[in-house]
Amino acid sequence: MAGHVHFLPLAAQSQARKSVFTYLNPDVREKLIDHGKLMRIDSQGEALDPRQSPPADGVALNLLGPIPLPLGRGHEQPTVDWYAAVRSTELGQVESLANTLRDSGGQHLFAELVSSMAVNSVLAIGDAANAESPLVRVHSNCLTGDIFGSRRCECGPQLEAALDRISQDPQGGYLVYMAGHEGRGIGLWAKAATYLLQDEGEDTYQANRSLGLPDDSRDFSDAATLLKFFAGDRPIRLLTNNPKKVRDLTELGLADITAVKHVIGVDDNNRRYLEAKREWGHEIGEQDLRTDD
Incomplete structure (x- = not known):
């Protein structure tokens, strides 16, 4: 054989899959702490x-930032301050695992052990730090809508419009991007299956139930923690049509939330999807579902 193959014990492989890509060289980590770019906050x-x-x-939660990020999204295309956030529990044993990979000659495994760990983001837009009532969007990630531009949902237009609305707002605000919320918390693979069930006539919630999954299994506790850190005790104006999101964040300790309707991107491809959301409880009126044509 031209080379040697090195294997990690199964337990180490499992842990590495969860956390190896959170590794920071200890010297770099110390430098980031010294420069105030690596922080930790409690719940x-x-x-x-x-x-x-x-x-x-x-x-x-561990926070990296602020990192200046010029955006090429939305009409405003603002430059924002980006913060990356991850739970401390996801960072355990990272250094020893990285050392194990290196010592076993397993550098090539780093590219294969892609983590499914949720690294959430906060974009601070405008003068958010001094806003009396920052405008906030807590956006659940949607690969098909946010990245591919799918119109089966309104997620992509909602993301773009939120960036514009916060950029244009005199007070500015925050966009919290929840990376672990694909498909209302069921993940991309199961979401793909629900799309096939929807093509057979089920709505988005019926399809979840057919798979034995909850209607909405998203956990907003990290979003609440991040908003407590960034917004503090200030009232927030939350871009959402979902009363459950407001209730969840309120129950998690955010006491002063005003919901701001955020209906955008309605067309013939997603009208049935939005009608199902309205029947489930979203604040979407009949007028909201009309299109220009």
Whole structure:
């Protein structure tokens, strides 16, 4: 054989799949902490010492940023401050796993052990830090809509419109992009299956139930933690048509939320999908579902 094949123990492979791509060289990590670019917050949005072990009895988030990010999306195409956020529990044993890969000659495995770990993002837009009531969008990721531009849903237009609305708002605000929310929390593979069921006549919620899955299994606890850190006690104006999202964030400790209707991108491809959302409880009126044609 031309080369050698090195294997990790199965347990190490499993853990590596979860966390290896969160690895930061210890020297780089220290530099980022010294420069105030790597932070840790608890579930109440309060700062923790990133050099100390996170609390074992609660969720802590690690934040990288701010990172200037000129956007080529929406009409405004703003330059925003990007923060990447990940749970501390996802970062455990990263250094030892990375060392194991290197010591076993397994550098080539890094590209194969792609993590499904959710790394969420916050975009701070305009003068959000000084806003009396920042405009906020908590956006669930949607590969088909956000990236491919699919019109089976309105996610892509909602994302673009949110960037524009926050950029144009005199106070500015935040876009929280939830990376682990594909398909209202069921994941991309199951979402693809629901599309096939929808093509056979089921609506988006019926298709979830046919697979034995919840109508909406999204967890907004990390979004609430991030908003507590960035918005603090300030009231927020939330771009959403979904009363459940408002209830969930309120139950998670955000006390002053005003919902702002955010209907955009309606066409013949997604009208049935939006009608199902309205029947499920979204604040979408009959007038909202009309198109120019």
